[in-house]
Structures are given as structure tokens and as C-alpha cells.
Amino acid sequence: MATPEDTSQDKAPGGAQRGRNGVLMYLAGLFFAVVLTLASFWAADAQSVWQPGIPVLLAALAIGQMGVHVVFFFHISSGPGDTNNFLALAFGIFVVGLVVFGSMLIMSNLNANMLPMDRLMEMQR
Amino acid sequence: MSLVDALTEPTERSRDDTPISERGPAPVHIVVAFGFWLFLLSDIVLFSALFAAYAVLSGQTAGGPIGPQLFDRTNVLIETGCLLLSSFTCGLCTLSIEARNRLATYISAAVTFALGVAFLAFELTEFGRMVAQGAGPTRSAFLSAFFTLVGTHGLHVAFGLGWLIVMMAQVATLGFRPMVVRRLLCFCLFWHALDIVWIGVFTIVYLGAH
Numbered sequence: 001m002a003t004p005e006d007t008s009q010d011k012a013p014g015g016a017q018r019g020r021n022g023v024l025m026y027l028a029g030l031f032f033a034v035v036l037t038l039a040s041f042w043a044a045d046a047q048s049v050w051q052p053g054i055p056v057l058l059a060a061l062a063i064g065q066m067g068v069h070v071v072f073f074f075h076i077s078s079g080p081g082d083t084n085n086f087l088a089l090a091f092g093i094f095v096v097g098l099v100v101f102g103s104m105l106i107m108s109n110l111n112a113n114m115l116p117m118d119r120l121m122e123m124q125r
Numbered sequence: 126m127s128l129v130d131a132l133t134e135p136t137e138r139s140r141d142d143t144p145i146s147e148r149g150p151a152p153v154h155i156v157v158a159f160g161f162w163l164f165l166l167s168d169i170v171l172f173s174a175l176f177a178a179y180a181v182l183s184g185q186t187a188g189g190p191i192g193p194q195l196f197d198r199t200n201v202l203i204e205t206g207c208l209l210l211s212s213f214t215c216g217l218c219t220l221s222i223e224a225r226n227r228l229a230t231y232i233s234a235a236v237t238f239a240l241g242v243a244f245l246a247f248e249l250t251e252f253g254r255m256v257a258q259g260a261g262p263t264r265s266a267f268l269s270a271f272f273t274l275v276g277t278h279g280l281h282v283a284f285g286l287g288w289l290i291v292m293m294a295q296v297a298t299l300g301f302r303p304m305v306v307r308r309l310l311c312f313c314l315f316w317h318a319l320d321i322v323w324i325g326v327f328t329i330v331y332l333g334a335h
Contacts, residue, residue: 010151012158014219014314022223026216033209041202044332055333062328066321073216073317085162092166096173103177 011081013074029072036065154307161311165318168281172322175274176329183334185266192267192334195260197251201331204247205323208282211240212320219313225301230309234293237316241286248279271330278326281319288312 040061043054070076076085115123150156183192214236221229252272255261262272292312295305 010155010159012155012310013162014158014310014317022220023217026213026220029216030209030213033212037202037205037209040328040332041198044198058328058332062324065324069212069317069321069324073212073320074314084159088159088163088166092169095170099170099173100177100180103174104180107181 010084011075011079013076013085025072025075029068032068032072033065036061036068040065154303154310157307158310158314161314165314168318169322172274172277172325175270175277176325179270179274179330182266182270187265187267189265189268190258190260192271192330195255195258196331196334198331200247200251201327204244205327207240207244207247208320208323211237211244212317214240215313215316219310222301222306222309222313227296227301230296231293234289238286238289241282241289245279245282245286248275252276275326275330278319278322281322285312285316285319288315 040058043049043057043061046054049057070089076082076089078086151159214233218230218233218237221233252275255268260268262269289312292305292309295308299305
């Protein structure tokens with residue numbers, strides 16, 4: 001009898017990791033995440049790093065750790081069974097980028113073009 | 126070579142070579158997990174709006190305390206450790222569920238729960254200390270954004286803890302029937318997603334404070 005599983009190649013996020021291989025996957029994820037977390041906390045007030053570069057370093061470490069979580073904890077890959085999950089993730093990242101960077105861009109532009117407070121008071125008189 | 130063969134790569138063919146048009150709908154556990162994955166992504170979009178608000182308002186302290194005066198890095202490192210370890214034990218819980226091992230499920234879920242409670246305890250202690258210092262959410266736009274962002278994450282964690290208790294009650298009373306297993310796996314995904322959001326919180330809010 002053909003069950004639905006036999007005819008589908010789709011994978012569920014977070015699923016299909018069994019046995020020792022599965023434990024190794026989570027252990028590897030934990031190891032990479034711990035290393036990246038400690039690196040972030042070290043980098044935040046490191047004296048040996050070029051100071052203006054620290055935010056970029058922190059962002060790179062955070063994005064790397066999010067990638068570790070997606071791969072080792074969510075088991076999302078770019079493989080054929082994961083197409084739907086991967087496309088949804090790509091769209092999610094796109095919207096997040098749009099919201100965060102769009103807001104920051106618009107608000108800093110508004111801030112830069114705003115009248116100084118004393119001029120604003122003058123106009124209201 | 127037929128058109129279907131030309132359009133379908135060999136890796137996309139199933140074992141019995143059913144064409145994609147004849148495979149029928151995906152099994153329920155795939156559809157449920159995909160739907161929950163979409164919910165998690167939309168939840169992360171919600172957090173992105175709070176992150177954007179925090180990024181815009183983090184400098185607006187209205188003469189009040191600034192981030193580095195309020196945040197304790199050691200505290201944040203312990204919170205991060207709790208949440209990361211709980212994400213790991215939640216992964217072990219996923220494996221126990223897939224192996225239908227009831228005892229291992231209970232143990233890993235209990236450890237996950239305890240670490241989640243520890244995380245919340247550290248966070249609430251920090252909130253209480255800040256409010257006692259006169260740095261509550263009403264002090265400045267920076268603190269409003271801080272409490273909204275970190276508080277929303279904490280609420281998600283608290284909700285997850287309640288959900289975990291309900292799921293353990295369902296395992297105890299209903300056993301590993303397919304419906305319960307699907308819900309358990311959705312919970313595990315939810316817990317991993319909270320850890321991903323926390324990476325953003327500790328990087329942008331706590332380590333990025335200047």
C-alpha cells in the first residue's frame with residue numbers, strides 16, 4: 001500500500017533526524033552556537049579589534065549564529081525536499097530586512113531633515 | 126524524453142517515480158510543520174518591527190540612563206547560556222519524540238522547562254532592578270522600546286513554558302498519537318525560533334549598547 005509518505009519528497013522543518021546522527025547534529029549546533037556566543041561577548045569590548053569595526057563584527061557573528069541555528073536545529077537546507085521551507089525563509093528574511101533597514105533609513109532621513117527645535121517654536125508663534 | 130522528464134530533475138522524483146502531478150497532497154505532518162514554519166517567520170517579522178523601533182529610539186534617552194549604565198553583561202551571558210542549552214535539550218526532546226521514548230521525552234522536556242524558568246527569572250530580576258532604579262518603561266523612548274522588545278520575547282518564553290506543560294499533560298494522557306506528536310514538534314520549532322530571536326536581542330540590545 002502506498003502511504004502518502006512514499007509519494008512525497010517534502011521535508012518538515014526540524015524533522016527527519018533520527019538516532020545517533022540526530023544527537024550529533026544537535027551537539028554540533030550547540031558547539032558552534034557556544035563558540036559564536038562567546039566570540040560575540042568577547043568582541044563587544046575587545047581592545048585588540050579596530051573599534052569602528054566592532055558593530056560589523058558583532059553583526060557577522062550574530063548572522064552566523066542564526067545560520068547555525070537554522071541548519072543544525074531547524075534542519076533547513078537548500079536540498080530539493082526543502083524548497084518550500086527555504087523559499088519561505090528567504091521571503092521572511094527579505095521582509096525582515098525591508099522593515100528594519102527601511103525604518104532606520106526613513107527615520108534617519110526624517111531626523112536629518114527636521115527643523116531644529118527653536119526654529120519650530122518660532123514658526124508656531 | 127517526455128516533457129515531465131525534462132522538467133523534473135532525477136533527485137525530485139520519488140522512489141516509485143510517480144510524476145509530481147500524481148503525487149497528491151503532502152502528508153498532514155508536513156503540511157502542519159510547513160504552516161507552523163510560516164507562522165514562526167511571521168512572528169519573526171513582528172519582532173523585526175520591534176527591533177526597528179529599538180534601533181530608531183535607542184539614542185532617545187530624554188536625559189535618563191543609557192544602556193551601558195543599566196545592562197549587566199554577566200547576567201546576559203547567563204541568560205543566553207540558559208536559553209541556548211534549553212534549545213539543545215529541546216532538540217534532544219525532538220529526538221525522544223521521534224523515537225517514541227516517553228521517559229526521555231519527559232526528562233528532556235523537564236530540563237528545557239527548568240532552563241526556560243531560569244531564563245525568565247534572570248530577566249524578571251533585571252527588569253525589577255531597572256524599575257527600582259527609576260529606569261522603567263515610562264522613563265524614556267529608549268526604555269519604552271527596550272521593555273517592549275525584551276518583554277515581548279519574555280512573554281513568548283512564558284507562553285512557551287505554558288505550552289510545554291500542556292504538551293506533557295497530553296503525552297501523559299493521550300500518548301504519542303499522531304496529533305500529539307505534530308503538536309510536540311511544533312512546540313520544538315517554536316522554542317528554537319525564540320532562541321534565534323534572542324541572538325538578535327543580545328547582539329543589538331546588550332552588546333551593541335554604547
